[in-house]
Amino acid sequence: MNLNAELYLNLIRGGAARLAQNRQEINNLNVFPIPDGDTGDNMYMTIEAGTHATGSTLSELADSVSQAMLLGARGNSGVILSRIFAGMGKGFQGLKEADIKAFNAAMKKAVDEAYHAVSQPVEGTILTVLREGVAAAEGSSSIEEFMDLWIAGMDLSLQHTPELLDVLKKAGVVDSGGAGLLCIAEGMRAALHGEMAFETEALAPQAAKVDFSAFTEDSVLEFGYCTEFLLRLQRAKVDLDSFDETVIKNWLEQQGDSLVFFRDGSIIKVHVHTKDPGAVLSKCREWGEFLTIKVENMTLQHHENHMDERFKRARKALGIVTVATGAGLTRSFKDMGADAVIEGGQTMNPSVDRFLEAFDAAGADTILVFPNNSNIILTARQAAELYKDAKVVVIPTHTLGEGYFAMANLDAELPLEELTQSLEAAAASVTTGSVSKAIRDTADARTGEYIGFSGKDVLCCCPQRKDALMALAQKLSAKDSDIIILLQGADAPATEAEALQQELQKNSPLSEVILIDGGQAVYDYILVLC
Numbered sequence: 001m002n003l004n005a006e007l008y009l010n011l012i013r014g015g016a017a018r019l020a021q022n023r024q025e026i027n028n029l030n031v032f033p034i035p036d037g038d039t040g041d042n043m044y045m046t047i048e049a050g051t052h053a054t055g056s057t058l059s060e061l062a063d064s065v066s067q068a069m070l071l072g073a074r075g076n077s078g079v080i081l082s083r084i085f086a087g088m089g090k091g092f093q094g095l096k097e098a099d100i101k102a103f104n105a106a107m108k109k110a111v112d113e114a115y116h117a118v119s120q121p122v123e124g125t126i127l128t129v130l131r132e133g134v135a136a137a138e139g140s141s142s143i144e145e146f147m148d149l150w151i152a153g154m155d156l157s158l159q160h161t162p163e164l165l166d167v168l169k170k171a172g173v174v175d176s177g178g179a180g181l182l183c184i185a186e187g188m189r190a191a192l193h194g195e196m197a198f199e200t201e202a203l204a205p206q207a208a209k210v211d212f213s214a215f216t217e218d219s220v221l222e223f224g225y226c227t228e229f230l231l232r233l234q235r236a237k238v239d240l241d242s243f244d245e246t247v248i249k250n251w252l253e254q255q256g257d258s259l260v261f262f263r264d265g266s267i268i269k270v271h272v273h274t275k276d277p278g279a280v281l282s283k284c285r286e287w288g289e290f291l292t293i294k295v296e297n298m299t300l301q302h303h304e305n306h307m308d309e310r311f312k313r314a315r316k317a318l319g320i321v322t323v324a325t326g327a328g329l330t331r332s333f334k335d336m337g338a339d340a341v342i343e344g345g346q347t348m349n350p351s352v353d354r355f356l357e358a359f360d361a362a363g364a365d366t367i368l369v370f371p372n373n374s375n376i377i378l379t380a381r382q383a384a385e386l387y388k389d390a391k392v393v394v395i396p397t398h399t400l401g402e403g404y405f406a407m408a409n410l411d412a413e414l415p416l417e418e419l420t421q422s423l424e425a426a427a428a429s430v431t432t433g434s435v436s437k438a439i440r441d442t443a444d445a446r447t448g449e450y451i452g453f454s455g456k457d458v459l460c461c462c463p464q465r466k467d468a469l470m471a472l473a474q475k476l477s478a479k480d481s482d483i484i485i486l487l488q489g490a491d492a493p494a495t496e497a498e499a500l501q502q503e504l505q506k507n508s509p510l511s512e513v514i515l516i517d518g519g520q521a522v523y524d525y526i527l528v529l530c
Contacts, residue, residue, distance in 0.1 A: 001143055001192075004097040005061040009053065011188040012065060012085075016047045018187025019180060026183065029176035039176035042075035042349055046082055047184060049073075057096045060265050062089035070382070071356075075349035077177040079378045080114050080126055084181075087113030103143050107134045107150070118378070124164025126177030132157035133185070147189040154182050167456055171442065215297060223298035224256060224275040230291040231268040231284050238287050240266055248287060255280055267291070273298065318412050319364025319390070322403055323350065323372045323380075326490060326519030329400060336407045339363070345373050345400070345520070355383035359392060366416060368423070369394045372403035391416075395423045400520065401432035401528035404485065431481075431529040433472045435465060436522055450524070465492065469500055469525045470507075478529055479508040485528035487518035492525060500525070 003011075019026070019040065026040030049072025055061030066089040069082035090113065091106025092098055098106065111131050115121050136153025140146035158178045162169040231248075233240055245263045248270075252259055256274030268288070274280055277295045284290075320338045324330050325345035333341050340358035344350040359367055367390050371380040377396050384392035393416070397403040409426040411419065433454040438445040444458040445451045452460040452472030460471035469486075478484055484504055488497040494517070501515040518526065 002097045002099050003058060003103055003143060005055050005058045007192070008058055008061055008092075009051070009065075010191045012047065012053075013051045014189075014191025015184035015187040016044065016051050018190065019044050019047060019183045022183045023180075026176050026180045029173045029179055038075065038349065039077045039180055042078040043081050043177070043180040043184070045351070046073045046078035047085075050085060054267060055265060058092050058098055059089075059095050062092040065089065070386075071353045072351055073379060073382065074351045075375050076118075076378045077126060077180060078349070079352075079382050080117055080177065081181070081184075083113045083117040084110045084130060087111070100140060100142055100146065103146060104138065104140065107137070107146075110134070117382075122165070124161045124168065125175050126181050128161065128164065129154045129157045129175065129178030129181055144192060147185070147192055151182065151185050151189060154178070154185060158182055221275060221297075224273050225277045226296045226298050227256075227270070227272050227274055227277040227280055227294075229270055229281070229284070229293045231270065231288045232291050233266045233268065233288040243287075248284065251283065252280065316362075316364040317366065319359075319362030319367040320370070320407070320410075321355070321358045321362055321367055322370040322407065323376055324400060324403075325521055328517040328519040329404075329487065332404070332516060332518070333407065337410070338407070344376060345522070348521075349373070349376055349379065352379055352383045352386065355380055356387060359383070359387050359390060362390070364390055366391045366393065368410075368419075370397045370403040370407060371395075372397045372400045374398045393420055395420065395427065397427045399430075399432040399526075400487065400518075401485065401526055402427040402430045404487075405430045405528060405530050429530065431476055433459070433476050433527040433529070434523045435468045435472060435525040435527075437465075437524070465524050466496055466500055469527065470503060472527060473504060473507070476527065476529055478504065478527065479511065481508070481511050481529040483528075483530040484508060484511050484513045485530070486513065486515050487520060487523075487526035487528065488515065489524040489526070490519050490521055497525075 023040030023044045026043070027038055029039065046069050050065040050069040053061055053064035053068050055064045062085075066082070066086040069085050073079045073082040087110035088106045091102065091109040095102060111134050114127055114130055118127065121127050133150045133154030136156075137146045137149035140149055158174050161175040161178055162173070165175070168175060233243065245268060248268060249259070252270065252272055255276065256272045259270075259272045270284070272280065281290070281293065321340045321342065322333045322338045323342045323344045324333050325343060325348065330341045330343070339362040342350045342354055342358050355369070369380050369384065369392060371377045371394065377394065377398070380394045384394050395406060397406055406423045406427040410423060414422060431454065433452060435450055435452050438447055438449050438451055438461075441447055445461040449461050449463055450465045450468035451458050452462075452468045452475065454476060459475040460468055462468040462471055486497065486501055486504065488494070497515055497517070501513055505511070505513040520526065
């Protein structure tokens with residue numbers, strides 16, 4: 001049996017369906033006793049994006065799958081998964097269908113692409129599970145045999161991941177990304193044998209709240225419409241073999257800005273900001289018919305982000321995009337000069353597409369990005385590589401505390417290289433600790449108790465939230481800091497937070513203690529020591 005476009009798409013749909021059935025189990029494989037497990041969700045949303053790909057040949061479909069997954073990728077696990085399928089796409093390039101030799105070569109490219117996506121690959125993760133699984137299947141005589149050996153090899157590798165990573169061994173779990181990939185592979189094998197019903201569950205980000213009062217009967221259209229569509233070229237209207245799609249691109253460039261345009265076979269993908277979407281849509285029907293259309297009034301978006309005044313000015317030299325969760329932190333970052341604040345963090349990793357939208361909103365020649373979460377850095381870097389309308393520099397902030405302090409020390413007058421170095425140094429000088437409730441029993445805590453931790457190190461455990469915060473401050477030698485920032489979480493009462501601020505100030509008389517109502521989820525308190 002050879003692999004063609006139809007079968008390849010079925011394999012992806014089967015993998016997505018199997019992962020959908022097990023995503024919560026994958027989420028639960030978090031190596032920390034707080035609710036930060038979202039690997040299953042991230043991987044599912046990434047592969048589900050690929051189930052809508054199109055293409056008549058294996059090569060065309062694989063390219064479409066790769067692009068769809070890349071734009072839908074969320075979190076490190078999602079980005080790596082998207083690169084696995086991108087590597088397979090490179091292996092299938094130019095092929096109408098693939099025999100076992102070509103399939104084996106494509107899987108090796110998938111391994112290479114996945115490893116290249118991570119600046120410092122760590123063994124004992126999804127990378128190891130993929131690599132060892134592919135190695136186990138090498139020399140297979142059929143795609144069916146490859147699938148069997150690949151799955152068996154990954155299963156064995158997955159069981160050994162705790163031996164390679166102490167954090168997994170301590171938590172008593174296997175690697176969540178590797179487990180997610182194994183689920184996908186099992187779904188692909190089921191689809192190969194016609195056993196998988198392709199029913200995936202809805203798992204989409206919450207719909208954005210739209211304030212319709214932002215555009216009233218007296219409003220004047222300033223920003224136009226974000227207009228996106230897929231146009232299928234029609235043989236009745238153009239000669240597909242000789243048609244040069246640049247005629248469409250050149251016309252669209254005169255109708256608006258922020259144009260994203262590419263052709264994949266007979267499909268044209270367009271994203272453009274225009275004040276006359278009707279004219280755009282009408283004109284494009286001269287060449288084909290629409291598969292999808294989305295038109296949104298950008299004034300509503302600008303109003304929500306309080307960016308009207310910024311966009312009335314000319315394009316700026318420097319823009320800032322940051323990631324945060326909680327109304328208080330979002331407001332604080334905007335007050336410090338952020339042009340766009342992407343909602344995200346633990347359990348809620350933004351996609352590459354969301355970063356690209358934020359880069360557009362920043363409207364600058366150079367854009368600084370503060371991911372503020374270790375699991376979001378890779379996604380931000382992937383988006384930075386894709387974005388062509390500005391120079392994008394990712395400051396690798398691993399926590400909200402690092403991002404907050406780095407932005408507080410931002411000097412826009414410095415040359416870019418010097419500015420980047422100063423921001424990275426500011427972030428590196430910060431110690432961040434957090435307090436959160438344990439959701440399961442571990443060697444460090446019991447369910448319902450509050451743990452204080454920094455990085456992956458649990459430093460204290462207390463029945464009461466306030467006691468955990470004070471114990472954490474002592475463990476981190478907060479009294480030696482010049483500045484102590486206490487970020488109050490959504491579940492922490494204001495009276496308690498204010499009392500803790502006073503107690504911290506009493507214990508650290510030489511420090512400046514600042515209380516901010518961050519409103520963040522998951523973490524009752526975040527302690528930032530500068």
